[in-house]
Amino acid sequence: MNYTEKVMDHFMNPRNVGKIEDANAIAEVGNPSCGDVIKMYLKINGEMIEDIKFQTFGCGAAIAVSSQTTEMVKGKSLKEALDITRDQVADELGGLPAVKMHCSNLAADALHQAVKTYMKEHGIA
Numbered sequence: 001m002n003y004t005e006k007v008m009d010h011f012m013n014p015r016n017v018g019k020i021e022d023a024n025a026i027a028e029v030g031n032p033s034c035g036d037v038i039k040m041y042l043k044i045n046g047e048m049i050e051d052i053k054f055q056t057f058g059c060g061a062a063i064a065v066s067s068q069t070t071e072m073v074k075g076k077s078l079k080e081a082l083d084i085t086r087d088q089v090a091d092e093l094g095g096l097p098a099v100k101m102h103c104s105n106l107a108a109d110a111l112h113q114a115v116k117t118y119m120k121e122h123g124i125a
């Protein structure tokens with residue numbers, strides 16, 4: 001299977017791994033087909049994502065995608081985070097092998113779920 005150098009880099013040196021103790025938005029998403037799970041922790045201030053970390057119990061592609069996603073949204077607004085698609089994350093990594101494209105779903109889905117829940121709880125439209 002051919003992974004891009006960028007995928008390998010994010011897999012070998014994942015950014016923003018771990019847990020944010022005082023996170024105010026958390027989401028956990030699982031992939032029923034493989035059993036892998038991603039948990040995202042966000043520290044949101046107003047409408048800005050100040051910090052984001054992840055814990056991924058999954059394949060290398062899922063770890064790389066999680067890492068890439070956190071880099072794309074740190075310091076961005078909630079609306080900008082919602083605009084990030086699964087395909088954009090995979091594109092930023094230079095693509096994923098076709099059989100691993102489903103792995104790109106988890107991180108974006110977890111991010112969107114955390115942001116939407118936060119917006120709902122705080123009355124942000």
Ligand code: FES
Nearest residue numbers: 034036059062103
């Ligand atoms: Fe499960 Fe990649 S094989 S997310």
